[in-house]
Amino acid sequence: MKLINKIAVVTGAGSGIGKAVAMNLAKNGAHVIILDFNDAAAKITADEIILEGGVAHYYKTDVSNQTNVIEVFSKIEKIDILINSAGVSHIGQATNTSEADFDRVYNVNVKGVYNCLFAALPKLQKNGGGVIINMASIAAHVGLNDRFAYSMSKGAVFAMTLSVAKDYIKDGIRCNSISPARVHTPFVDGFLAKNYPGKEKEMFEKLSATQPIGRMATPDEIAYLIAYLVSDEASFITGTDYPIDGGFLKLNS
Template identity: 55%
Template sequence: MIDLTGKVAVITGGGKGIGESVSQILSKQGAVVHILEIDKESGNRVAEDINAQSRKAFFHYCDLTKHDAVGIIFQEIFKVSGHIDILVNNAGIAHIGNVEATSPEDMDRLYNVNIKSVYSCLHFGVPLMKKSGGGAIVNMASVASLVGLADRFAYSMTKGAIYSLTFSIAKDYINDNIRCNAVGPGRVHTPFVDNYISQNYPGQEAETFEKLSKTQPIGRMGKPTEIANLIAYLCSDEAAFITGSYYSIDGGFLTLNT
């Protein structure tokens, strides 16, 4: 049912993990995808793969912590496309540690990537969406937006901010035909998870993976495509009545862990 033909979509962090799946699935539904990614190799790889399948994608190297650089890229996309219809604020980094183990440098890094970059994309993207006649924004929150997770002090802080700013954008621009929602994944099986396990639990990879999988009541980690499918729906006209909402996609983590 989902048809994004003719839509222009901007996806941050669209070259890896969940972002890669978002890029692929939105393009499959007909959107012209613009991938903003700091990793040149992965960004180019995903864009080339999409184009090789007779779909359309563009890679833009972007350090999302550089406010003015973000603005230049958004203006370039708008100039070429004539409109921006979809913005998926997916890019983010993780951090492990409680408040004592979190340095000022850690806090600045998490803020710059996970919060300020979203602000920059919204700051430049929203006016262009207004010129386009409206659009759909999806922000990547987390179960950490709503519940306490051990040793995730700085990360949880940033995801709490994403949760709340989603409602502000939805409220402020509802009359401009701009919808804004957030999704809150639980643990999703991406290369980041595999790297984390191998670095922190050498020799215990299989049992650690099983333990982490079972923190979701459904008994497994999510798949990047499952998150991306929800995002695609929220970006589509089929979701035209949905704004200012947060969607848990966590295998029952928030509601079934008792």
């Protein structure tokens, strides 16, 4: 799955899954461009890639702001791979999700993906093709408690993936999504510390046990799947969503 001379743009690569994806693509030879609202975190990811002998650049980017996204992408001459990983979460039902929280989730998770597609697709067309991976979720496929806004956003990501795959297949552009279940990231640790102080270990084990495989995924495991899907070895795959969920969707009963 070598990606020598490929230019890969990864949003949300300052931490968590996005960072793992950026690091792994660089290890496979890609020149990685890191986009993150937290420019200090983006710089850390870029520095780590460079320290390990890779090539990386970073830009502070607000994916929810189309003007900013277009400005950043105008600085990127060529794109082979786009990974839409930036996202936010939210806990709540339809009746206790505020308009402000709904808009925040929509603006980052839905509009953010759209903005990056809008800016990247013409460059991929000019390039003669390329690969897009969108970060969906098992929340796009099954009802989850207290995930109203988040599920809305990931359902939209899944639908956008199918639409882009259909519209741009003749341009040599492949578009797929992946749907992780719970992944052990700093976000999970922060969530537990905030909401279950003193019971973090107990709640972590409880959340892990909801997946038939008995644990959460690691960010690296998500990154390995993405590295395959953007490689030439996956050249016959488009318009597909890949659950990476420890059996959550099919084995829970």
